[in-house]
Amino acid sequence: MSQSFSNNNNSFNIGNTFNYTAPDDEAKILAWLSPVEPWVRHRDIGTDRVDGIGAWLLETREFRRWHDATREDESNHATLFCDGNPGVGKSYIM
């Protein structure tokens, strides 16, 4: 699946300018950007998740179209929204 992007490698490649900062400055800048750490919640959900739950989603036409679309595609499928009532396991599919 990852190959579907391979012919678009150059479309975004304008080049970044990086600034070489001291490591402690780097930590300060990252903390300045946001104090919130979503990977903690991500880890907790992962611990509680039963392997294989929701795997059907990856095979749906909607997911494949969202995932495989090339950069040149019109962006109609840029967002995939999974809706469901409380408790159906939405967080576990993310």
Added chain:
Amino acid sequence: MVLLICRDNSSLVIDRLCDEAGEENAVMCFYFDFAARNEQSPVNMLGSLLRQLVSELGGIPEAVVQDFRKQRKGIGGRGLQVAGILKMFQAITATKRMFICVDALDECVPEHRMVVLESLRQILQGSPGTRIFMTGRPQVRSEVEKRLDGAAVFISIQPTEDGVMGYLRDKLRNDTTPEIMSSALEAEIMKSLPEINSETYVGASAKEKLA
């Protein structure tokens, strides 16, 4: 460098994206939680996405360093605003394709949600290769449709029988008090719970029934 959220390898969509991440993709995530609504302002949410992206680049981009230095000259506060974050997103060349995953959009308070969706729309506009994956309750669906200019596709999540059975088996296998579980009760659980016409299998109610 291994993405922070890719270290655990225990989710579904994020796992799939992380497996392919390598040189091409940058995967970012955010989990809304109503209980944490005070700290989950649009600035902190979008700042968190930017922080994850910046962590991937192998160095802090000049545009971010400059903004950081400017605010240090100011008095008090973090001096960070949504518009500033969006500008930094724009200034950072997306040599990678961005995948942004957002959980429980309905748990973001309405006035924040409006800003978050508008910001995501602007990110999509500025970096058309970006892909956004979101989850939420059905009542925010029309808001997503409207705010993202119809650039969204929807899937309804419902528990499958396989999923329910897998979940029950896992819970029974990891029962912390196996001595009070008889095989008859176990069989009864496996038979009756999947028959209950409920949409709350994976969440708390199934856990309560097992407790």
